[in-house]
Amino acid sequence: MTLNRAYQMLAAFYTLLIVVGVIAILAGGGTAIALAHLVAGALVVTGLWGYILERGFMNPRMWRPLAVVLGVASLAQLYVVLTVSVSGAMMTWMLTSTVFSLLMVVILYRYGNRDQELWATPEEREGGRALDDMLAERGRVEAEKHEADRQASVEVVKTGSEYRASVTRRREGQEERFSESFRCPSTMVFFLEKFAGISVGDFHPPHSDTPA
Known part of the structure; x- marks a missing residue:
């Protein structure tokens, strides 16, 4: 499997999660925090697809700040995992989420480089x-x-x-x-x-x- 193919599968998975989140909110099962997470997730997925397809979406100046915010949030989550007592299942989920988030940080930071043909x-x-x-x-x-x-x-x-x-x-x-x-x-x-x-x-x- 090529790296680009792996990115496409990852983007498809994230897109599916966004769709599920939208359905949950429309069904009345979401809070304001869930809506904020959904919007942020949709932005991340948009940047991921743009990186994969080599197409410019939105303004290039927004992606690196978004990557920084996502990185800070990921490190904060990692700090919670290391300092707060949580269940094994919760720790596994949070560590997995942090790893995927840090991957998105790298991708979005590269995507936000204005010096690209895209x-x-x-x-x-x-x-x-x-x-x-x-x-x-x-x-x-x-x-x-x-x-x-x-x-x-x-x-x-x-x-x-x-x-x-x-x-x-x-x-x-x-x-x-x-x-x-x-x-x-x-x-x-x-x-x-x-x-x-x-x-x-x-x-x-x-x-x-x-x-x-």
């Missing part, structure tokens, strides 16, 4: 491929953008499998410089459009490489 729009993927082609040919590209009282310039370099973007922004006599590294070119396209207002079409070879 979070990119079709336009960003296309732009990423175009930018990657330019870098494969030239190794380094530059871009500039002037808008009224604002100016931005970018230099992008590819080293191995890593892309590094160095950004300079100027506004009203003030200058700001920062850089960021990426492994996914489509993520870099998103970053440059958001923080520098520069699109793939603005790039050109470095001035020193441009024929006279």
